[in-house]
Amino acid sequence: MNELELKYGCNPNQKPSRIYMENGKDLPIEVLNGRPGYINLLDAFNGWQLVRELKAATGLPAATSFKHVSPAGAAVGLPLSELERKIYWVDEKAEMTPLSSAYARARGADRMSSFGDFIALSDVCDKETALLIKREVSDGVIAPGYEPEALEILKAKKKGGYNVIQIDPAYEPEKIEHKQVFGVAFEQGRNDLKIDEALFGNVVTENKDLPKEALIDLMIAMITLKYTQSNSVCYVKNGQAIGIGAGQQSRIHCTRLAGTKADNWYLRQAQKVLELSFVDGIGRADRDNCIDLYIGEEYEDVLAEGTWQRFFKEKPSVFTKEEKEAHLAGNTGVALGSDAFFPFGDNIERAHKSGVKYVAQPGGSIRDDHVIETCDKYGMVMCFTGIRLFHH
Numbered sequence: 001m002n003e004l005e006l007k008y009g010c011n012p013n014q015k016p017s018r019i020y021m022e023n024g025k026d027l028p029i030e031v032l033n034g035r036p037g038y039i040n041l042l043d044a045f046n047g048w049q050l051v052r053e054l055k056a057a058t059g060l061p062a063a064t065s066f067k068h069v070s071p072a073g074a075a076v077g078l079p080l081s082e083l084e085r086k087i088y089w090v091d092e093k094a095e096m097t098p099l100s101s102a103y104a105r106a107r108g109a110d111r112m113s114s115f116g117d118f119i120a121l122s123d124v125c126d127k128e129t130a131l132l133i134k135r136e137v138s139d140g141v142i143a144p145g146y147e148p149e150a151l152e153i154l155k156a157k158k159k160g161g162y163n164v165i166q167i168d169p170a171y172e173p174e175k176i177e178h179k180q181v182f183g184v185a186f187e188q189g190r191n192d193l194k195i196d197e198a199l200f201g202n203v204v205t206e207n208k209d210l211p212k213e214a215l216i217d218l219m220i221a222m223i224t225l226k227y228t229q230s231n232s233v234c235y236v237k238n239g240q241a242i243g244i245g246a247g248q249q250s251r252i253h254c255t256r257l258a259g260t261k262a263d264n265w266y267l268r269q270a271q272k273v274l275e276l277s278f279v280d281g282i283g284r285a286d287r288d289n290c291i292d293l294y295i296g297e298e299y300e301d302v303l304a305e306g307t308w309q310r311f312f313k314e315k316p317s318v319f320t321k322e323e324k325e326a327h328l329a330g331n332t333g334v335a336l337g338s339d340a341f342f343p344f345g346d347n348i349e350r351a352h353k354s355g356v357k358y359v360a361q362p363g364g365s366i367r368d369d370h371v372i373e374t375c376d377k378y379g380m381v382m383c384f385t386g387i388r389l390f391h392h
Contacts, residue, residue, distance in 0.1 A: 001027055009038045022178075028171035029142070033155045034163035036140055040118055042069050044142040047120025048167055050074060050227040055122035057196055057219045060239070063102035063129075064224075065109075065117040070232070070247065072113035074224045075105030075240035076216075084108070087268045089284050090132070100128040105240040107136060110261050111288040118142070118163075125150045133157070137285060144169040193387060195222050200360055200383040204368075205375045213238075214335055214358040214381070221337025222360055222389065228339070230390040233347075235262040235354060236335045242266070243354070251340070255347045259354040266331040266355075267295040267324060277313040286311065295319055331355035339389040341365040345374035352378045362388050 003020030004027060017038050021027055029044075036044065043066035050071060054062035060076035077098030085092055088108030096104070099121060107114050119133060121143040130150035133141060140163025141154065154164050177190045197215050199222070217236040224234045228246045233254040235243035243262030245254035267273060268291060276294070278287055290311050293302040299318060302308060308315045336351050338361040348371060351359065359375060363384030375382045 006038050007035060028168045030166045032151065032164040032166055034140060034161050036163040036165060040140055040163055043118035044120065044165055046227045047118060048142050050223060051120045051122040053223045054220060057223060058216055061099040061102050062122040063106040064120045065106045065114040066120065067113055067117050070229045071224055071227065071244060072117060073106040073109035073241055074220065075102045077102035078239040080104060083269055086274060095128055097126055097128045099123050099126055100132050103129050103132055109240055109242050109265055112292050115285060130154050139163060140165065142167055195219055199385050202384045203381060204372055204384050205380060205382045207379050207381045210358065210381050217335035218337060218358060218360045221335055225337050225339040226389045227391060230339050230392060232339045233258045234337045235259065237333065251343060252346055255350045259350055262354045263328055264295060266328060270327045272319055276316055279311060279313055282311060333357050342371050343367060345370045348374040356380065360385055362386055
């Protein structure tokens with residue numbers, strides 16, 4: 001099949017809409033179920049590239065949760081701890097595979113942003129991963145294949161309308177890519193930069209101790225940024241993105257946004273949050289929203305009299321600023337990647353507040369010395385990659 005007609009473009013008024021191969025070859029995908037839209041396919045193709053590269057770089061199955069052409073989360077298939085099962089709403093008795101663990105991590109990093117996601121999987125979708133996807137609000141999934149039982153589970157989702165796409169894992173796009181904006185054609189070489197351990201060899205700080213686990217996290221950060229709308233910054237810990245700041249005009253705003261998401265990820269693990277007594281029958285989305293409000297500055301929106309009773313069996317006490325700061329102090333060993341250089345040391349100051357120990361960025365600012373000095377103040381390890389990763 002050379003082309004696929006779509007319902008409409010980015011918005012319902014943008015018709016006609018289709019995807020097609022200009023070179024006359026067949027599309028590299030097969031729609032096994034549903035009717036994917038324009039934005040669905042943008043997310044699918046960007047997500048597939050991300051997980052394919054994560055798998056190639058780490059050797060581990062990978063998953064990503066995409067929303068509006070940027071990842072809300074990305075992860076590799078490391079085992080889930082008992083605590084992670086709790087904060088990601090994974091049943092303690094559920095059988096987990098490396099691929100399903102990768103998706104649980106990718107979806108769980110920022111569950112508010114992942115609501116209604118498009119999923120990309122690096123490996124053939126197994127039953128265990130399909131069962132996790134089944135219970136979430138999601139628009140579709142792309143993978144190189146599906147086990148028969150997994151496919152049947154997914155095809156039953158959304159009253160039979162769930163988008164299930166199979167991509168040819170051997171497909172390679174042409175070296176030159178094109179797009180049109182305002183009737184003007186743009187052309188550029190495809191960003192086929194390979195991100196591997198060699199990219200992090202230029203350590204510019206006094207501390208040069210970069211363990212294997214940190215290298216994996218930095219690779220995950222930079223590969224994630226390669227497919228995140230710029231400006232972008234990504235915090236990673238233990239094989240998963242825990243905070244992604246995308247599409248901000250200011251670098252420090254990226255760092256703050258991503259840092260706040262990383263903080264929220266860690267605050268979800270606080271005993272006070274784990275002990276919240278939700279009313280019976282409350283859905284995961286409502287629980288996620290409650291937790292997001294409870295750990296944030298607008299906690300009164302969920303603790304006000306007449307409101308808390310809708311969500312909790314008993315009224316929780318306020319999660320105070322002091323309690324949150326004390327808990328966040330335990331988040332250490334975090335890796336941070338940036339798609340372009342840090343122009344000021346304030347980015348490092350903010351990163352330090354979220355437990356960052358390892359940093360990768362292109363370098364090249366006239367204030368590089370100040371940025372390095374700020375890293376040295378906190379004993380951080382920073383690499384200059386020499387490579388910018390803008391994505392638009």
